[in-house]
Amino acid sequence: MLDQITNLAGLLKDPSLLETRAYVNGTWTDGDKGTFDVRNPARGDVIAEVADLSRAQVAQAIDAAYAAQKDWAQWTGKERAKVLRKWFDLMMENQEDLGTILTAEQGKPLAEAKGEIAYGASFIEFFGEEAKRIYGETIPGHQRDKRLMVMKQPIGVAASITPWNFPNAMITRKAGPALAAGCAFVARPAKETPLSAIVLAVLAERAGIPAGVFNVVPSSSSSEIGKEFCENGKVRKLTFTGSTEVGRILLKQAADQVMKCSMELGGNAPFIVFDDADLDAAVEGAIACKFRNNGQTCVCANRLYVQSGVYDAFAEKLAAAVKKLKVGDGLKDGTDLGPLINPEALEKVREHVADAEAKGAKVLLGSEDPGLGGGFCAPLIVTGATQEMKFATEETFGPLAPLFRFDTVDEVIELANDTIFGLASYFYAKDLSRVYKVAEALEYGIVGVNTGIISTELAPFGGVKQSGLGREGSHHGIEDYLEMKYVCLSI
Numbered sequence: 229m230l231d232q233i234t235n236l237a238g239l240l241k242d243p244s245l246l247e248t249r250a251y252v253n254g255t256w257t258d259g260d261k262g263t264f265d266v267r268n269p270a271r272g273d274v275i276a277e278v279a280d281l282s283r284a285q286v287a288q289a290i291d292a293a294y295a296a297q298k299d300w301a302q303w304t305g306k307e308r309a310k311v312l313r314k315w316f317d318l319m320m321e322n323q324e325d326l327g328t329i330l331t332a333e334q335g336k337p338l339a340e341a342k343g344e345i346a347y348g349a350s351f352i353e354f355f356g357e358e359a360k361r362i363y364g365e366t367i368p369g370h371q372r373d374k375r376l377m378v379m380k381q382p383i384g385v386a387a388s389i390t391p392w393n394f395p396n397a398m399i400t401r402k403a404g405p406a407l408a409a410g411c412a413f414v415a416r417p418a419k420e421t422p423l424s425a426i427v428l429a430v431l432a433e434r435a436g437i438p439a440g441v442f443n444v445v446p447s448s449s450s451s452e453i454g455k456e457f458c459e460n461g462k463v464r465k466l467t468f469t470g471s472t473e474v475g476r477i478l479l480k481q482a483a484d485q486v487m488k489c490s491m492e493l494g495g496n497a498p499f500i501v502f503d504d505a506d507l508d509a510a511v512e513g514a515i516a517c518k519f520r521n522n523g524q525t526c527v528c529a530n531r532l533y534v535q536s537g538v539y540d541a542f543a544e545k546l547a548a549a550v551k552k553l554k555v556g557d558g559l560k561d562g563t564d565l566g567p568l569i570n571p572e573a574l575e576k577v578r579e580h581v582a583d584a585e586a587k588g589a590k591v592l593l594g595s596e597d598p599g600l601g602g603g604f605c606a607p608l609i610v611t612g613a614t615q616e617m618k619f620a621t622e623e624t625f626g627p628l629a630p631l632f633r634f635d636t637v638d639e640v641i642e643l644a645n646d647t648i649f650g651l652a653s654y655f656y657a658k659d660l661s662r663v664y665k666v667a668e669a670l671e672y673g674i675v676g677v678n679t680g681i682i683s684t685e686l687a688p689f690g691g692v693k694q695s696g697l698g699r700e701g702s703h704h705g706i707e708d709y710l711e712m713k714y715v716c717l718s719i
């Protein structure tokens with residue numbers, strides 16, 4: 229039987245990091261709607277009661293951000309860089325506690341949670357440095373008395389809506405460039421995982437980020453808060469990470485104000501193993517890519533295409549590796565796979581397996597129940613997968629690896645691109661000509677070649693087709709929070 233978390237603060241080196249109120253204009257604030265429960269997905273027990281803000285309170289946070297942004301934009305890039313560096317330092321000094329809070333509310337193994345804290349903090353570090361490099365330009369005039377300039381200026385108030393699967397990094401990947409650019413930020417985290425967002429505000433306050441510049445507005449309501457973000461005239465930027473379905477809703481709502489939007493949406497990643505691949509490396513990459521966060525990432529392999537000549541060998545090697553994965557409580561040492569976020573997520577995995585079996589697939593591994601109850605699921609491998617099965621077009625978002633067979637390069641490119649999504653893709657091959665041609669032919673924003681992990685703050689992360697708009701990370705990432713102003717000077 230799994231232990232209950234009866235006192236989350238008692239698990240922390242610094243219990244004061246566990247805050248449950250909202251952070252608005254530098255003030256810790258209760259919710260007009262009372263509180264909502266945050267549950268640990270491993271056990272289902274309530275670990276915190278968090279302030280439930282009303283739409284009116286969120287409007288007040290937007291007002292505060294609008295007022296604070298004027299002064300924040302006057303800070304030099306170097307001054308902003310200094311407080312962002314302090315924020316980064318505090319995240320890393322408290323990495324263990326932030327990881328424990330994250331695992332308690334999201335379920336992922338503590339080692340992964342601590343890894344997310346470092347990954348999330350890296351965006352604050354990187355964009356703090358970029359704050360000093362927001363360059364304009366001068367352009368030779370079109371007439372002798374004209375001097376042309378381009379200025380880069382902060383867009384204003386940025387409103388953020390983020391998912392539960394990376395409750396730290398999906399916020400910092402936005403707040404980093406936003407604050408570095410001189411914007412103010414209002415974050416509405418997922419109701420499943422608000423604690424990781426709130427503790428970012430605790431550390432922002434300690435770092436000296438001015439009141440009103442970074443605000444966290446937890447709420448059990450999602451659509452009402454989304455409408456406030458889209459309809460409030462003081463919001464200049466909507467930055468969303470989540471499903472394509474919700475992204476569409478928000479884009480339609482934001483259209484009324486022609487609001488600038490960044491969209492990091494759903495995926496359906498192909499993972500292709502060619503017959504000249506290093507199979508052991510491909511298995512290692514498939515484990516990392518498919519089962520990170522229990523398959524609950526936007527860039528997880530959703531479809532594994534294996535060339536006929538190596539299909540059986542790859543399936544055998546993958547099964548041997550998957551059998552070693554330990555399912556259990558994320559707070560316990562040695563756990564590789566925690567629980568899924570909720571019972572509905574487990575049901576979707578079961579639905580995809582049942583659909584595949586009904587259409588002729590075979591469950592190679594993972595049919596047994598891990599016997600832990602709750603949202604725990606044994607990692608699964610299915611063989612005989614075909615494009616007619618649900619997981620060919622829908623994100624499974626769970627620990628299910630369907631193996632598709634293919635014969636030719638042209639065939640697998642067509643299969644891999646046969647989706648409305650275009651976020652991440654992966655393939656393993658050695659022939660240089662094949663590597664270059666396949667990387668060019670895949671219709672995705674991200675291509676991993678001989679690797680299953682592509683995530684870094686140094687690179688532009690984002691999708692094409694219905695996987696999103698814009699990029700997060702890299703020097704490109706700050707452009708989404710800047711406006712370009714052309715000045716024509718007559719002398």
Ligand SMILES: NC(=O)c1ccc[n+]([C@@H]2O[C@H](COP(=O)([O-])OP(=O)(O)OC[C@H]3O[C@@H](n4cnc5c(N)ncnc54)[C@H](O)[C@@H]3O)[C@@H](O)[C@H]2O)c1
Pocket residue numbers: 389390391392393394398416417418419450451452453454455469470471472474475477478491492493494495525526527623651695696
């Ligand atoms: N591209 C990326 O970087 C990226 C990263 C992580 C997750 N995702 C995607 O997110 C999805 C999983 O996360 P999820 O289940 O939280 O997604 P979701 O779209 O259901 O929810 C995302 C956020 O939007 C909020 N929301 C839901 N409906 C809303 C509405 N009508 N108006 C305003 N806000 C609303 C939710 O409360 C949550 O905070 C997957 O599709 C995954 O691929 C994408």
Ligand SMILES: O=C[C@H](O)CS(=O)(=O)O
Pocket residue numbers: 393394524525526527683
């Ligand atoms: O779920 C999607 C995140 O963007 C995952 S990561 O950025 O690859 O860690």
